[in-house]
Structure formats: C-alpha cells, structure tokens
Amino acid sequence: MSNFPFLSVLTVAPLVGALVVAVLPRRRPDLAKLVAFGWSLLVLVLSVVMWIAFSADGDRFQFRESYPWIPNWGVNFTFEVDGIALVMLMLITILVPLVILASWHDAEASKRSVPAYFALLLVLECTMIGVFAAADVFLFYVFFEVMLVPMYFLIGSYGGHQRQYAAVKFFLYSLVGGLFMLAAVIGLWVVGGKTFDWQALSQAEFATDTARWLFLGFFVAFAIKAPFFPFHTWLPDAGGAAPAGAAALLVGVLDKVGTFGILRYCLPLFPEASRWFAPWALALGVIGIIYAALLAVGQNDLKRLVSYTSIAHFGFIGVGIFAFTTQAGTGAVLYMLNHGLATGLLFLVVGMLIARRGSALISDFGGAGKLVPVLAGVLFFAGLASLALPGTAPFVSEFLVLIGTFTVNKPVAVIATLGIILAAAYVLWMFQRTTQGTLNPALTEVDGMRRDLTLREKVVVAPLIALIVLLGFYPKPVTDVINPAVKATMQDVGRTDPAPAVGTVQEAAR
C-alpha cells in the first residue's frame, strides 16, 4: 500500500476538483457546492488512508516520489513527508470540507460567481497540500508563491469591508517575503551543488557567513508568513476582511507554512545559523506573545481579535521551535495542529455569529447568548480551547512548549507564561461582551439572531470540538508521529536535550 503515490495524488486531486467545479454552470450554485464538498471529503478519505499507511516507527521521511521536472536546473517533483508534514496534511484535509460546509452561503452575499468561490477553495487546498508535501526546495517555493493567488482572490473578491486593501496588503507582504526567499533559494542552489533536493542539501556544508545570509532570506519569508512580530501587520487586515471560511484556512493552515518552513528548511539546512539567530527569534516570539495579546484585548472587531490571538499563538510556536528541545519542538508542532483546529473553530463560529448579526463589531452584540444559546456555548468552548484550558488540545501543546523552554531558558518561559493570563483576558472579555450581560435591544430586531445553530453548522463544529477534546486527553497518536521527526530536526540543529529533564518530562509528553 505504501507504494501508492499518495502525495502526488493528494496534491493533484483538489486541483482536478477545482477544474470540475469551475466549469459547472453558474446558475447551478448548489451543484457546485455539493461537488466541492464531496470532492474535499474524498481527499479527506485519501489522507486518512495515508495516515494509516504511515508507520510512526519507520523512516523519518516516507512516501517519497520523484519525477523529473526541469533537469537543466536539477528540479524534480519530489514529494515526501515526515511526521510534521503528515500532521499538517491531516489538518488541511480535515479543515477544508468543514470550511466548505461552513461557507455554504458566504459567496452569495458578494454577488460574484458562487462556483468560482468553491473552485478557489479547492485550488487553495491543492497548493497547501503541495507546500507541505514538497521535498524539493524549488517545488516548495513554487507552491509557497502560487498559494497567494487563490487566497488573494478569496479575500479580494469575496471579503468584507476593506477587502481590496487587505488583499493587496496580504499579497504584497507575502510576495516581498517570497522574493527574499527566492534570492536565498537561488543562493542555496548555487552553493549547495546545483541541486534542489532537500535530502542532498541537508547533507551539504556551507560557509558560516553564507549560511547566515541564506538563513535570514528564508527566515524573513517564513516570519512574514507565520507571521511573527514585527512582520504581522498584514494578518489582522487580511483576517478581518476575509470571508470567515477563508480566514479559518488563512490562519489555521496558511500561516503554519511559515513555522513549518522554519522547522523543515531553516533549522536542518542552516543549523549553525539557527543557533546563532535563536536568541533573536526567541525575543521576537516573546514580544509577539505579549504584544499581540495586549492588542487583542483592545479589539472591537471579532475577526481582527481572533487574528491577534493567532499572532500571540504563533509567538508560542516560535518560542517552542527555537528553544531547541524535543519537548518544546513537539509542543510547537502539536500547537500548529491544535491551533489550526481551535482557531479554525473560533473563526468559523465567529463567522456564524457575524453572518447572523451582519456586523463584526463586538459593540454591536451584547447578551447574544439569550437568543442563540447553543452558538454562544460553542463560542465559549472555542474560546476556552483558544486560551488553552486544560482538557482541550491546545493546553497539551502550550504546556509542552513552556516546560520544554523552561529547561533551557527560564526567563523566556516565565515571560511567555504571562501570555496565558492575557489570553484568558481577551477570550473571556470578548465572550462576556458579545453573549453575556443584558441583551442588546438592537439584536432582537435582526432576523438572523433568532436562528440558533442549524444542522449544517452543527455538522461543521462537531468534528472540531470532538478532535479538540480527544487530543486534549489523548494526544499520543499524534505525538507518536511528530516525535521522531522533531527529534531528528533537533539533531540536525545539533542540540541535544539537557540531560536531567529528558527522561521524565518526555515520558509525560507521551
């Protein structure tokens, strides 16, 4: 079964689906939705089969496929995944069908082509899968850049207020990062022996200065993508303007490309440069945690608030990566998955709330829990997951990051912990201002607010809630897959875990 070309099929399948959806007649939007949803479910099934076929005790990289593309430059269609990439692929294939289902009526509001919206979502899925599955730096770069195009049109054509500004800002920021990376990619190619193959490049040795410059080229691109402070300002705009479904994918998956890129490319390819830069990266992470959390507290726009919370969470992930311990690294990767689930859920729920009220401003709500109790309950759960309440999945990852960091760098861990308190503040305050307290009389006049969660919406949130709870109590299936990959990455960086902490805490992690 492992001979089946999982990764190429998984990458191409959504693209084929997108073409099918795109040629469906514009007058039959329901057909387009059904086809898109069905197609994304097929992709999900395929990825589940792949998950089962992946052997956690096996090689670090599995399902390798390689076909020549541009032999003159040594470019190949090389796909392979390690545990980290596999987990991200699962996150994508789980989120996309739910996002399609959640966006069922989003495209109609924009007066633009409905099939095109769902076709764009599938194109986006193709590029997202490709970016995580690629094991050829050139191929990775291609997906990294092409990913911008569908997202640009999702935000620009189907977004809300200020969508043009947000779309252009998003595109330009990402393109700037991408071009820095392009320079680094070409440089890597030149000094790395004119190959793009990750395996070959990870064996290559570079001069210290060269490696540091190349590292910075990649890091800037990934830091903008993630986004880390101070490259984050595009995210609140893009997240605030994007339709809720696209925003869930943007923050839930797209941004993980940045942290994934650091783990897959910056650390193993430039270990010395990574160690050299680690103090700065940790500082950026810590600043991001505190700064973004403070900004989140002050937001009056629900989607912008969620975007800021994400920036804070990315700070945690960054700290976890650059602490260079297996626990912190595992925590960071787990955080990437859990954040995708929790924030994805939060974005979708907030989107449902906004769709009912017709406004994203917190001040336009108040006491909404009396009108839509189930929705308010789900919002509460999503908020708690987002602030990493024990029992929800993000808690496990945040905890791992903090203890993993504490063993090597106490000040950073201590300051980062403050972020948890701020997280409680922004989540609970947001929840209180929207759903609790006296009922805002304006709410009762809005028709939408009289409908609680529909069956479709329940189907959207249920799997996410289940996964968050499940992984909160029993993360082992995921950590088993992640752990070997993270360990190998940390070995590439040349950092071993501090002796006393390893045995005990790592057992706890399992």
Added chain:
Amino acid sequence: MSELKLPPLDYAALAPILIMLGAALVGVLVEAFVPRRLRNGVQLALALLAVLAALTMVILNADARLLTAGQAIAVDGPTLFLQGAILILAVMTLLLMGERAVERGGAFVAHAAITAESAEDRRQAAGAGGATEVYPLATFAIGGMLIFVAANDLLTMFIALEVFSLPLYLLCALARRRRLLSQEAALKYFMLGAYASAFFLFGVALIYGFTSGIPGRVAGVDFATVHTAVTESASSPTLLYAGMALLAIGLLFKAAAAPFHVWTPDVYQGAPTPVTGFMAACTKVAAFGALLRVFHVAFAGAAWDFTPVLGTVAVLTMLVGAVLAVTQTDIKRLLAYSSIANAGYLLVGVLAPSKDGLSGTMFYLVAYGFSVLAAFAVVTLVRDADGEATHLSRWAGLGKRSPFFAAIFTFILLAFAGIPLTSGFTSKFAIFAPALDADQVWLVIAGVLTSMVLAFPYLRVVVMMWLSEPGDATPTVTVPGALTSAALVIGVLATLVLGVAPAPLLDLANGAAEFVR
C-alpha cells in the same frame, strides 16, 4: 593595384536574412502594382510567408557554426537561436498588424501625409483602409534585426542597426488615432536614435584606432581583431574604454536601459500598439543579442573593466523602471517602464559570463517577448469609440465586463511579477542563478528588491480590473479577430508552457549558447 576579390558567401547560412530583405523589396513592388483593396491581404501573406520561410531556413541551419561573408556574419548558436526568436515573435507582430476586425481599417493611418487633426484625418480615422506600407517596413526591420544579431564586425552591426531602426521610426508615426502623439513619438525616437547611432559610430572609430596598436597586424573592427587587441594592443587603453563606452551607449539606447531610456515611455505610448509590441519584443531581442556578442566575444578580455559600469547601469535601469512604473496611470507607459526594468534584469544576465548566463539571457528574451506581445495584444482590445482606452482608470471593473480577457491579462501580469508557474518566474531564475554563480550578489539583490517594487503596479492593475466596480467609463473588450486571437493564444500559451515546462527551450538555449569567434 591588387584585384578586388569577393569573399565567399554561404548562401544557406545567409538565407534567412536574404529572404527577409528580398521579401521587403517585393513588398515595395506590391505597393506599386497591386490594387489597393487587395494589398492588405497580399502584403500580410507575403510578409508571413517570408517570415515562415526564413524560420524554416533557421531551423534547417540549426547545426551551422561558421563565419561567412568575409567574417562579417557569424552564424552560430546564439545567432540562430535569436534569429529564430525574432522570427517567431515577428509572426505574432505581423498578426497584430494585420488585424482588421478590431478596428475598421486596422491600427494604422490611411496615409502618413494627412495632416493630423484635420477634417480629412477625422475621415480616415472613421474607417479608411490603413496604410499597407507597414508590412515592407516591418519586413525590412526584421531583416535588419536578423543581421544585427549575426553581425561579427562593428561596421556590419552599425549598418544592421540603421536597417532596422529607420523603418521603426517610420512605423511609430503611423498610428491611426492620436496622431500628434504618434508623430511626436516618432520624431523623438528618431532624434535620440540618431544621436545613439552617432555615438555608436564614434565608438567604432575609436576601437578601430585602438586595434591599430596590435604589433604585426592590420587594424580592423571585426570581433576577432578587437578581441586580440584587448589583450595585445599597444595603444592607450583610454581608446578602448572610450570606444567601449560609446558603443555601449548606442546599444543600451536600443535596449532601453537607464539613463538612455527616456524615449521609451513616450514612444511606447505614441506608437501604434502592434508596433509598440514589436519594439518591446523583437527590438529587445536584437539589442540584447548584439550586446551579448559585443561583450562576450569582442570585449571578453575586458570583463573586469566593463562589469562594474554595466552593473551600475543594470541597477539603475531596474530602479528607474520599477520606481517610475509605480507612478504611471497609462497602461502603455506602465508597460514601457516595466520593459525598462526588464532590460535591467537582462543586463544582469549579460554580466554573467558563463554558458548558463548566456542561455539564461536568451531564454529570458524569448519568454519576455511572448508575454509582452500578449500584453499589448490585450491592450489593442480594450477600447471605446475613440480607440484604445489606455488610461488605467478606464480599466476599472474590466473583470466584470469581460472576465475572460481580464483573466488573461491578470495571468500575464502575474508572469511579469514573477509568480511561479509562469515564464516570468522561470526566466528570472534563469538569469539570477548564473549571476549569483558568477558572484554578482549585489546585482541579484537589486533584482529581487526591484521585483518587489514592480509587483505593486502590476497588482494595482489587477485590483483595478477585478476588485473595482465598473463605471460608465469602463470600456468593453472588443471581440478580437482571428489574427489577434492567434497572437494572443500563442503569447499566453508560451507564457504558461515556459513557466510549467521550460526544459525543452532551456535545452535548446543551452545547446546554442556558444559563440564562434
């Protein structure tokens, strides 16, 4: 008196050039003898046939590596590759020139002599058949370009420069509408072009003087002699530097590199759009073909001397093109500045003195030619009652009026911005990689930084087309005739194919990337 001996001519190797020049002469006869109503069809067919015949000869010559006509013409890999490129791009240009379905009478004025803005001018603009002299003119220009990229001595190169420049000056003046703008463009182009030619000629004279210093050899301006002179001449190197600088000015003018670029936006805007496309694609190929040959063959030994200067020109060109593109409000001027910036990227390729650098530059020229011609083909289609609507504000909301053409144009703009899966990305890579390999780090960094700046104007057009609401002033896209459609399809497909599967063309360019000396 010694007998004057004719040098042997390899007619097969010269065939493409002879075919084009011969066809141009026949075209002149056609103007004289064929009835007016038939002329357009006959001329177009003649020009297309000639180009295809010349292209066939280029392909048949594919393995030729020789010097002929008394060392004046070099038929080698780069010559054949670039001649092929010019001819294929010329097919697209001729198709655009021959289009009559988009506008009655085509893009050209009925008679160049009609006074601009007169009553007669308004009559001709309303639908008189366009001038058919454009075909022999274009054919002459193409023939001149074919010589230009093959020229193996500086005098032949100068003659070729004039042969292709003079028809271009005329072509620029022949726009059907906004004729004052068109005539101004032509005059400007002519005046500055004449200066540039004078610089070039002066440079040739200085280089001739420099070669006279080779002990025991006759002076000459063929590249082999110049090459020897660079290392062996006893003359003052000042002659070499001054000569090289003056030659470079002449060539960089044609290539539209800063600070010799100022004609570009005005001429691009005023010229009839098919001619603009012709200049942006074919002239660029010819100019860079000559630059490559002059600097890689004749002056190869002086690379240490010219690299910093040309590198500065390249950076300046990229900067000027990118920064000024941001402020443009007219699509043709925007494309002109983008073409200037692209000249800068191409110079980066010229400064990568390796086989990869040469093949990368040639690849870039072809890829860019296809995209830019497709872009101008779309520009010819977006029009209202007064002709083409080139002001950017008029393009607002085009995505809703004509989603198909807006999508095509978006694709081309993404290619210009260097997004992967388009030829714009692969060609940038083809140029930057050898440049970095040659340790031109700062050139690559400048290239990357200006690409970021340049992305903004492209993106602004995309935003205009898709994200703005169409206003009353938004023109519709005219349904293109078969000829424009064909040109558009060729351009867009090439942009896509060279982005997704560039390997065949790269192989071809690699196989061709060696000059004979």
